[in-house]
Amino acid sequence: MTDEPGARDRILAAAEELFARDGFDATPTSRIAERAGVPKGLVHYYFRRKPDLLTALVGRLPSDVVDPAEVVVAGDVAASLHRLVDALDRALDASAVLSHLLWREADTHPAVLAELEDRFDRLVGVIRAVVSAARPAGAPPADVDSAAQLLAAAVSHRHSVARHADDGQDAMHRELRFLAAALAAGAGA
Amino acid sequence: MTDEPGARDRILAAAEELFARDGFDATPTSRIAERAGVPKGLVHYYFRRKPDLLTALVGRLPSDVVDPAEVVVAGDVAASLHRLVDALDRALDASAVLSHLLWREADTHPAVLAELEDRFDRLVGVIRAVVSAARPAGAPPADVDSAAQLLAAAVSHRHSVARHADDGQDAMHRELRFLAAALAAGAGA
Amino acid sequence: MTDEPGARDRILAAAEELFARDGFDATPTSRIAERAGVPKGLVHYYFRRKPDLLTALVGRLPSDVVDPAEVVVAGDVAASLHRLVDALDRALDASAVLSHLLWREADTHPAVLAELEDRFDRLVGVIRAVVSAARPAGAPPADVDSAAQLLAAAVSHRHSVARHADDGQDAMHRELRFLAAALAAGAGA
Amino acid sequence: MTDEPGARDRILAAAEELFARDGFDATPTSRIAERAGVPKGLVHYYFRRKPDLLTALVGRLPSDVVDPAEVVVAGDVAASLHRLVDALDRALDASAVLSHLLWREADTHPAVLAELEDRFDRLVGVIRAVVSAARPAGAPPADVDSAAQLLAAAVSHRHSVARHADDGQDAMHRELRFLAAALAAGAGA
DNA sequence: CATGAATGAGATTTCATTCAT
DNA sequence: CATGAATGAAATCTCATTCAT
Numbered sequence: 001m002t003d004e005p006g007a008r009d010r011i012l013a014a015a016e017e018l019f020a021r022d023g024f025d026a027t028p029t030s031r032i033a034e035r036a037g038v039p040k041g042l043v044h045y046y047f048r049r050k051p052d053l054l055t056a057l058v059g060r061l062p063s064d065v066v067d068p069a070e071v072v073v074a075g076d077v078a079a080s081l082h083r084l085v086d087a088l089d090r091a092l093d094a095s096a097v098l099s100h101l102l103w104r105e106a107d108t109h110p111a112v113l114a115e116l117e118d119r120f121d122r123l124v125g126v127i128r129a130v131v132s133a134a135r136p137a138g139a140p141p142a143d144v145d146s147a148a149q150l151l152a153a154a155v156s157h158r159h160s161v162a163r164h165a166d167d168g169q170d171a172m173h174r175e176l177r178f179l180a181a182a183l184a185a186g187a188g189a
Numbered sequence: 190m191t192d193e194p195g196a197r198d199r200i201l202a203a204a205e206e207l208f209a210r211d212g213f214d215a216t217p218t219s220r221i222a223e224r225a226g227v228p229k230g231l232v233h234y235y236f237r238r239k240p241d242l243l244t245a246l247v248g249r250l251p252s253d254v255v256d257p258a259e260v261v262v263a264g265d266v267a268a269s270l271h272r273l274v275d276a277l278d279r280a281l282d283a284s285a286v287l288s289h290l291l292w293r294e295a296d297t298h299p300a301v302l303a304e305l306e307d308r309f310d311r312l313v314g315v316i317r318a319v320v321s322a323a324r325p326a327g328a329p330p331a332d333v334d335s336a337a338q339l340l341a342a343a344v345s346h347r348h349s350v351a352r353h354a355d356d357g358q359d360a361m362h363r364e365l366r367f368l369a370a371a372l373a374a375g376a377g378a
Numbered sequence: 379m380t381d382e383p384g385a386r387d388r389i390l391a392a393a394e395e396l397f398a399r400d401g402f403d404a405t406p407t408s409r410i411a412e413r414a415g416v417p418k419g420l421v422h423y424y425f426r427r428k429p430d431l432l433t434a435l436v437g438r439l440p441s442d443v444v445d446p447a448e449v450v451v452a453g454d455v456a457a458s459l460h461r462l463v464d465a466l467d468r469a470l471d472a473s474a475v476l477s478h479l480l481w482r483e484a485d486t487h488p489a490v491l492a493e494l495e496d497r498f499d500r501l502v503g504v505i506r507a508v509v510s511a512a513r514p515a516g517a518p519p520a521d522v523d524s525a526a527q528l529l530a531a532a533v534s535h536r537h538s539v540a541r542h543a544d545d546g547q548d549a550m551h552r553e554l555r556f557l558a559a560a561l562a563a564g565a566g567a
Numbered sequence: 568m569t570d571e572p573g574a575r576d577r578i579l580a581a582a583e584e585l586f587a588r589d590g591f592d593a594t595p596t597s598r599i600a601e602r603a604g605v606p607k608g609l610v611h612y613y614f615r616r617k618p619d620l621l622t623a624l625v626g627r628l629p630s631d632v633v634d635p636a637e638v639v640v641a642g643d644v645a646a647s648l649h650r651l652v653d654a655l656d657r658a659l660d661a662s663a664v665l666s667h668l669l670w671r672e673a674d675t676h677p678a679v680l681a682e683l684e685d686r687f688d689r690l691v692g693v694i695r696a697v698v699s700a701a702r703p704a705g706a707p708p709a710d711v712d713s714a715a716q717l718l719a720a721a722v723s724h725r726h727s728v729a730r731h732a733d734d735g736q737d738a739m740h741r742e743l744r745f746l747a748a749a750l751a752a753g754a755g756a
Numbered sequence: 757c758a759t760g761a762a763t764g765a766g767a768t769t770t771c772a773t774t775c776a777t
Numbered sequence: 778c779a780t781g782a783a784t785g786a787a788a789t790c791t792c793a794t795t796c797a798t
Contacts, residue, residue, distance in 0.1 A: 007779095023297055025214030028771060041780045044773065104296060107289075108212055146367035149360055150339045157342040171338055178335035182371030196762080217788060228763050233790060235761095385783080401675055403592030406767060417784050422769060424782095482674060485667075486590055498724075524745035527738055528717045531724040549716055556713035560749030574758095595792060608759045611794065 008046050010036040012060065015053045020097035024054065024105050054105065057098060058115050066091055068129040078180035080134040084127065085155065085176060092159050103160045123152045131183065139183040147179045197235050199225040201249065204242045209286035213243065213294050243294060246287060247304050254311055255280055257318040267369035269323035273316065274344065274365060281348050292349045312341045320372065328372040336368045386424050388414040390438065393431045398475035402432065402483050432483060435476060436493050443500055444469055446507040456558035458512035462505065463533065463554060470537050481538045501530045509561065517561040525557045575613050577603040579627065582620045587664035591621065591672050621672065624665060625682050633658055635696040645747035647701035651694065652722065652743060659726050670727050690719045698750065706750040714746045 005013070014036040018027040029050055033040045047053045071083040092099055099119075106113040127148040131139070139147075154175055158168045194202070203225040207216040218239055222229045236242045260272040281288055288308075295302040316337040320328070328336075343364055383391070392413040396405040407428055411418045425431045449461040470477055477497075484491040505526040509517070517525075532553055572580070581602035585594040596617055600607045614620045638650040659666060666686075673680040694715040698706070706714075721742055 023212075023214060025212065026297065029773090030771070039780050041774090041782095042778095045779070048773090050772065100296075104293065107293065108215060142363060143367055146360075146364040150343050150364050150368070153343040153346040154339050157345055171335075174331060175335040175339050178332055178371065179339070182367065182374065185371065185374035218790085219788075230763055230765090230791085231761080234763090237790085239789070401590075401592065403590060404675060407769090408767075419769090419771090419784055419786090420782080423784090426769085428768070478674075482671065485671060486593065520741060521745055524738075524742040528721050528742050528746070532717055532720040535720040535723055549713075552709060553713040553717050556710050556749065557717070560745065560752065563749065563752035596794090597792070606759050608761095608795090609757095612758070615794090617793065 007036070007038050007042055011038060011043055011046060012053070012056060016057055016098055016101065019054070019057070019105070020101040024050075024101075024109075029053075051109065054109055055111060058102065058112060061095065061098060061102075061115065066126055068126055068133055072130055072133040074133075075135060077131055077134045077138065077183055078177050080130050081127070081151070081176040081180055082173065084130045085151075085172060088123075088126075088155055092155075096159070099159060120152060120156060123155065124148045127151050135183075143183060147183055151176060151179060196225070196227050196231055200227060200232055200235060201242070201245060205246055205287055205290065208243070208246070208294070209290040213239075213290075213298075218242075240298065243298055244300060247291065247301060250284065250287060250291075250304065250308075254315055257315055257322055261319055261322040263322075264324060266320055266323045266327065266372055267366050269319050270316070270340070270365040270369055271362065273319045274340075274361060277312075277315075277344055281344075285348070288348060309341060309345060312344065313337045316340050324372075332372060336372055340365060340368060385414070385416050385420055389416060389421055389424060390431070390434060394435055394476055394479065397432070397435070397483070398479040402428075402479075402487075407431075429487065432487055433489060436480065436490060439473065439476060439480075439493065439497075443504055446504055446511055450508055450511040452511075453513060455509055455512045455516065455561055456555050458508050459505070459529070459554040459558055460551065462508045463529075463550060466501075466504075466533055470533075474537070477537060498530060498534060501533065502526045505529050513561075521561060525561055529554060529557060574603070574605050574609055578605060578610055578613060579620070579623060583624055583665055583668065586621070586624070586672070587668040591617075591668075591676075596620075618676065621676055622678060625669065625679060628662065628665060628669075628682065633693055635693055635700055639697055639700040641700075642702060644698055644701045644705065644750055645744050647697050648694070648718070648743040648747055649740065651697045652718075652739060655690075655693075655722055659722075663726070666726060687719060687723060690722065691715045694718050702750075710750060714750055718743060718746060 011032060014032045015027070018032055018035065029043045030040050032053070033043045036043075043053075047056065066084060066087040068084075071080060071087050073079040073083065102112050102116050102119075106116045124145075125148075128144055131144050131147065154172065158172060200221060203221045204216070207221055207224065218232050219229050221242070222232045225232075232242075236245060255273060255276040257273075260269060260276050262268040262272065291301050291305050291308075295305045313334075314337075317333055320333050320336065343361060347361060389410060392410045393405070396410055396413065407421050408418050410431070411421045414421070421431075425434060444462060444465040446462075449458060449465050451457040451461065480490050480494050480497075484494045502523075503526075506522055509522050509525065532550065536550060578599060581599045582594070585599055585602065596610045597607050599620070600610045603610075610620075614623065633651060633654040635651075638647055638654050640646040640650065669679050669683050669686075673683045691712075692715075695711055698711050698714065721739065725739060
C-alpha cells in the first residue's frame with residue numbers, strides 16, 4: 001500500500017518539470033535521473049532514447065476536454081462561456097507545465113505538433129458545443145464557428161505566451177461577454 | 190562596390206534561419222558558421238557567447254507595426270480589419286522566421302519574452318486604432334478593447350502554432366467579419 | 379586479481395606527472411587521458427572540471443612528516459639534523475613531482491597555497507622537535523625557532539628552485555653543521 | 568616632454584602585472600593589449616610571439632644587488648645584516664611582481680630559470696660580502712658561506728611562497744641575529 | 757607604422773547511450 | 778532488473794597569430 005510512485009513515474013514527472021522549465025534540449029537525462037532520485041542508467045532502461053520521454057509524456061495527457069453539459073447555463077451564452085473558461089482554466093492549469101512543454105517542442109517533434117493542433121481543435125469543438133447548447137439556433141453556425149475560433153485562440157494565447165500576465169482573467173471575461181453579446185445580436189447576420 | 194552583406198550580417202541571417210527552423214539549442218554555432226560561409230571562430234569573434242546571437246536578432250526586429258492610416262476604410266470596420274490583417278500577414282511573413290523564433294525561445298530567454306509581449310501589445314494597439322479610425326465612436330471602448338485582444342490572439346495564433354494550417358486565411362476573414370459586425374451591433378451594450 | 383591501478387588512479391598519476399613537468403595550464407586534459415590510457419571523457423567523468431584534478435592531488439599528499447623519534451641522536455644536534463635532512467630528502471623525493479607542482483600552482487589556486495604553507499609549518503615543527511629532543515634545554519627556544527626556520531627555508535629552497543643544482547647535498551650538510559654548532563654555542567645568548 | 572610611457576612600455580608593464588597575477592599561460596595577449604590600452608595587433612607587432620614578452624621582461628630586470636658598502640656597519644655583523652635585509656626588502660619589493668613571475672615560470676622557460684639561479688647566487692655573494700666586510704676574518708669562510716646560503720634561502724622563501732605571511736619581518740630579524748651570533752661565536756669551529 | 761578583422765587549431769566540457777556486472 | 782562506469786562524438790569557446798589596409 002505504498003503511495004510512493006514507482007521509478008518510472010518519478011522519471012516522467014521529473015522530465016515533465018524540467019522539460020517545461022528549461023526546454024527539451026537543455027535538459028540532460030542525467031538531471032532527470034537526479035531529480036527523480038534514480039540512477040542514471042534507469043532512465044535509459046525505461047526510455048531507450050531521450051525523445052521517448054516526450055512521447056510518453058504526450059501519451060499521459062488528459063483528454064482535457066471539459067464536459068459541455070457541466071457548464072452550460074441554458075439560455076445564457078455569456079454565463080455558459082464564463083463557466084466554461086473557468087473550467088478550462090482549472091483543467092489547463094492542472095496540466096500546465098505539460099501543455100506548455102508541448103507548445104514549445106511542437107516544432108521539432110512532429111508528434112507533439114499533431115497533438116497540439118488536436119487539442120486546439122477539441123477546444124474549438126467544446127466552445128462551439130457550449131454555445132449551441134446554451135442557445136440552440138441562437139446564431140448562424142458560421143458565427144458560432146468564428147466566435148469559437150477567436151475564444152480558443154484567446155484561451156490558448158493566455159495559457160502559452162501570456163501566462164505571466166496579471167490582468168488576463170479580467171480581460172478574458174470582458175472578451176467572452178463581448179462574444180456572447182455579439183452572438184446574441186446576430187452580429188454576422 | 191560589393192553589395193554582398195558583410196560577414197557579421199551573414200552570420201545573423203544564418204542564425205535566424207537555423208534557430209527558427211531547429212530551435213536555439215539544437216543549432217550548433219558550427220552550423221551557423223558553415224551556412225554563413227565563415228570560419229567557426231568568426232561567429233564567436235562577433236558574438237562572444239551563443240545567446241548574444243539571440244540578443245542581436247531581437248535588436249534587429251522591425252517595429253513591424255502597420256500604419257493604421259494606410260488600411261483604414263472610413264466607415265467600414267470589416268473592410269478596415271480585412272486590409273489590416275492582410276497588411277499584418279505581409280509584415281509578419283517578412284519576419285516570419287524571426288517572429289517564430291522569438292515565440293519559441295521566450296521561455297528561457299527573458300529578453301525575448303519581453304520583446305514578445307511588447308509585440309503583442311503593439312498589435313493590440315494597432316487593431317484598436319484601426320477600429321476607432323474606421324468608425325469613430327462606433328462602439329464602447331471596452332468592446333473595442335475586447336475585439337482587439339481577440340483578434341490579436343487569433344493573428345498571433347495563426348502565425349505561431351497554426352502557421353501550418355491551410356484554411357487559416359478564410360477562417361480569419363470570417364472571424365474579423367464577425368467581430369466587425371459585433372462592434373457595429375454594439376454587441377456589448 | 380589485477381594489481382593494475384584503476385582508471386581514476388591512472389588519471390591522477392598522469393595528471394601529477396604532466397602538471398609537474400609542464401605546468402597546470404600547459405597540460406591539456408586530453409594529454410592526461412592519453413597518458414593514462416583512458417578516453418578523454420573519463421577524465422571529466424571523474425573530475426568534472428580541470429581544477430578538480432589539482433584538488434584531488436593535494437588530497438592525496440602524504441602527511442610527509444618524518445617521525446622525529448626515528449632520527450634523533452641523543453646529545454648530538456648535528457648528527458640528528460643530518461639524519462633528519464636525509465630522511466626529509468627521501469620523503470620529499472618520493473612525492474617530488476607533486477611537491478613541485480604545488481609550489482608552482484600555489485599562486486592561482488588558493489587551496490594549494492594553503493597546503494603549501496601548512497607543509498612549511500609542519501617542516502619547521504619537525505626540525506624544532508628534533509633539535510629539542512637531541513639536546514633538551516640545549517638552547518633558548520627563540521634560537522631553536524630561528525634555526526628551524528632557516529633550515530626549513532633551505533630544505534624548501536633546495537626542493538623547489540634549486541632542485542637542479544648538483545652541490546646541494548654538500549652545501550646543505552655544511553649548513554646544518556653550522557646551525558648545530560651555533561645552537562651548541564648558545565649563539566643568540 | 569611627455570612622461571607618458573610609450574606603447575611598448577605600457578605593453579610590458581601590463582604583461583608583467585598580468586603574468587605575475589594569473590600566470591603566463593592564463594594571460595591572453597588580448598588582455599595585455601586591453602590593459603595597456605593598445606589595439607590587439609600592436610602586441611604582436613612589438614613582440615612577435617608571446618614568449619618574447621617574457622624574454623623582454625627578464626631583460627628589464629634590475630641587477631637588484633644591494634651595494635655591500637652601503638649597509639655594512641663595521642664590527643657589527645648583526646646590524647649589517649639587519650640593514651642588508653631591509654635594503655633587500657626594498658629592492659625586491661620594487662620588482663616584486665617581476666621576481667615572483669620569474670620564480671613561477673622558471674620551470675617551463677629555461678632562460679628564466681637561469682636568471683633565477685643567477686639572482687640567488689648574487690644574493691649569496693652580497694650576503695657573504697657584507698658579513699666579511701663587517702668583521703673581516705671574523706669567521707671561517709665555510710661558516711660564512713653556510714650562513715649566507717641559509718639567509719639567502721630565508722630571504723628568498725619570504726619573497727616567494729611566504730610573501731603573504733604577516734610575521735615575516737620579525738622572524739627574519741630574529742633569524743639574522745641568530746646567524747650573526749653564530750658567526751661571532753665561531754660556531755662551526 | 758598601426759589596426760582589428762579574420763583564421764583555425766585546439767582546449768574544456770557536456771551528454772546520450774552502451775554494457776558488464 | 779538495476780546500476781554506474783565507460784565511451785566518444787560533438788558543442789561551446791579561447792586565443793595566438795596573420796595580414797590586408
